[in-house]
Amino acid sequence: MSSTPLDPIKEEPVRDQALDAALRPTIWDEYEGQGHVKANVKVVLDAAKKRGDMPEHLLFYGPPGVGKTTLAHLVALTLEAPIRSTSGVAIERAGDLAAILTNLEPGSILFIDEIHQLGSKVEELLYPALESGTLDIVLGKGPSARTVELPLPRFTLVGATTRVSHISGPLRSRFGGGVYQLDFYSDEDLRSIIKRSLRVLNLSASDAVVEKIASRSRATPRVANALLKRVRDYAEVHEKDITPEVCDLACQMFGIDELGLTKDDKRYLETLATGFKGGPAGIRALASALHEDPDTLENVYEPYLLRLGYIERSPRGRMLTDKGEAYLANAS
Ligand SMILES: Nc1ncnc2c1ncn2[C@@H]1O[C@H](COP(=O)(O)OP(=O)(O)OP(=O)(O)O)[C@@H](O)[C@H]1O
Ligand SMILES: [Mg+2]
Incomplete structure (x- = not known):
């Protein structure tokens, strides 16, 4: 199944990568919008700086491209802290996380993107690291096994995710610096x-x-x-x-229309309208009809269609709204 982004403008030619770095804000004044999040995060950072301590762990969530990674870098820049970036999929085994944590420079920001993808074994190892700054190592097996607590360098975890509902309760509760939702922009x-x-x-x-x-x-x-x-x-x-x-x-x-919708968005809406008679359509059935994977539908197509009010998510599946139907009637 294809996992390519649907939107042609999301496919970045290589030469754009250096430019992207230049376009990423590096001071708070250049970081537009998200006023509420900015104000709160700044308080957490300022308070930590005053205490001469690291801030508590922070989690940012919201749809793709709304500034989560940019914000993580701003946090590091504000604290003048080194940042080590990785992602939930890259940390496959508990050993990978142990290697990252033990090699952190003291006072670092550890940025874990798409943190909802961490496996349960990795998450378990992360808990004591977040709570008491220690790595729990189990020595031996069976009744004689014992746990040794290895102290870790001081660090603040900044997590980012597009799928906050996939973050386990125990992990979520360890973000003492706050869980912040980044929203779409005006x-x-x-x-x-x-x-x-x-x-x-x-x-x-x-x-x-x-x-x-x-x-x-x-x-x-x-x-x-x-x-x-x-x-x-x-x-x-x-x-x-x-x-x-x-x-x-x-x-x-x-192929981008006045609202920023692409042919692929229209294909989604048309499939829902004709293939599923306006729904409710289960995400897997819809994904299969579109030859896409359900994650891409949920993360790439749907957030903006939901915001436009063209679709609704119900417990029984996706529904095309009257607004969505009107859009399709005008588009064709
Ligand atoms: N608040 C903002 N002000 C100005 N530019 C922004 C802002 N947020 C994001 N950008 C621009 O959008 C680009 C994408 O943002 P970023 O990579 O931080 O998004 P993201 O939420 O991490 O996305 P993803 O979920 O795909 O990882 C940035 O490189 C930057 O140029
Ligand atoms: Mg990002």
């Missing part, structure tokens, strides 16, 4: 992000262009930046300035 915040990106990329464009890109960005900063870069590419290739017309032409070429 058009106004997206416009500020696009304007900053234009400056970083040394480009100029009118407010009308910024407006157009913002409204097609699926309320997501990563999509806003990716779309801006694709529009820039289109303008470069056609030796044109970035005008609203060029924006429209580029979006047409990439």
